[in-house]
Amino acid sequence: MLARLLVAPFGSAWKLKERCVTTRRPFVKKVLVNLYGLYQYENNSSIAWNAQFAGEPFFPHGPKSIFISGGAKIGKNCVIFQQVTIGSNTLADSKGAGAPVIGDNCYIGAGAKIVGNVRVGDNVRVGANALVYKDVPANSVVVSSPSEIIQRETPQDNRFYSFQGRWVYWEDARWNPVTDDGVLARLNKQF
Numbered sequence: 001m002l003a004r005l006l007v008a009p010f011g012s013a014w015k016l017k018e019r020c021v022t023t024r025r026p027f028v029k030k031v032l033v034n035l036y037g038l039y040q041y042e043n044n045s046s047i048a049w050n051a052q053f054a055g056e057p058f059f060p061h062g063p064k065s066i067f068i069s070g071g072a073k074i075g076k077n078c079v080i081f082q083q084v085t086i087g088s089n090t091l092a093d094s095k096g097a098g099a100p101v102i103g104d105n106c107y108i109g110a111g112a113k114i115v116g117n118v119r120v121g122d123n124v125r126v127g128a129n130a131l132v133y134k135d136v137p138a139n140s141v142v143v144s145s146p147s148e149i150i151q152r153e154t155p156q157d158n159r160f161y162s163f164q165g166r167w168v169y170w171e172d173a174r175w176n177p178v179t180d181d182g183v184l185a186r187l188n189k190q191f
């Protein structure tokens with residue numbers, strides 16, 4: 001809240017980020033970078049002030065829980081969902097050491113992780129929760145493991161929970177103790 005108020009005179013956090021880059025005077029730069037950092041902290045994000053963007057991206061759910069390394073380069077007109085990481089690999093002897101370079105018009109789904117010295121071409125779709133550590137050619141879609149159904153036609157009893165030594169279930173917007181002896185016997189047998 002405080003950071004949002006302090007950022008308001010700059011027009012937006014994005015404009016503040018640009019000022020962090022263009023400001024030459026060291027003391028002013030330090031103040032701006034710290035204010036920008038506070039704003040990121042309040043959003044549970046860390047989009048580095050010196051990460052290079054060819055244009056302002058669109059954050060459909062706001063810049064929340066998004067981590068982008070200072071070494072990353074990102075093209076114009078990109079869409080970046082929440083919980084995305086675009087991160088550096090800083091292990092000196094690693095094959096993937098370096099930071100991602102992402103093209104124009106990319107769409108990066110929620111929770112995707114793009115790490116290390118990878119090139120993602122223009123017009124790429126990165127699926128939700130994808131882990132990208134190898135180059136992705138332009139005009140492609142990249143996803144990680146598909147979801148797998150491991151049981152079918154087996155009703156799942158998701159009602160009962162063990163809490164502080166008692167069995168409880170959630171109903172009418174509150175936790176209720178299990179009192180049915182039959183249910184209790186079954187639950188105690190299982191655990």
Ligand SMILES: CC(=O)SCCNC(=O)CCNC(=O)[C@H](O)C(C)(C)COP(=O)(O)OP(=O)(O)OC[C@H]1O[C@@H](n2cnc3c(N)ncnc32)[C@H](O)[C@@H]1OP(=O)(O)O
Nearest residue numbers: 081108109110125126127128129130141143144145146147
């Ligand atoms: C609160 C909120 O709403 S936040 C919004 C969150 N939404 C997102 O993050 C959207 C991210 N988008 C996705 O993940 C999309 O599914 C995309 C971008 C991967 C879809 O790309 P499309 O080119 O349209 O692919 P399409 O839907 O046709 O699916 C192609 C294949 O990928 C699979 N697939 C789709 N998404 C994923 C994924 N995230 N992970 C793994 N596999 C996936 C599909 O099952 C399909 O498999 P099949 O060919 O074996 O049937």
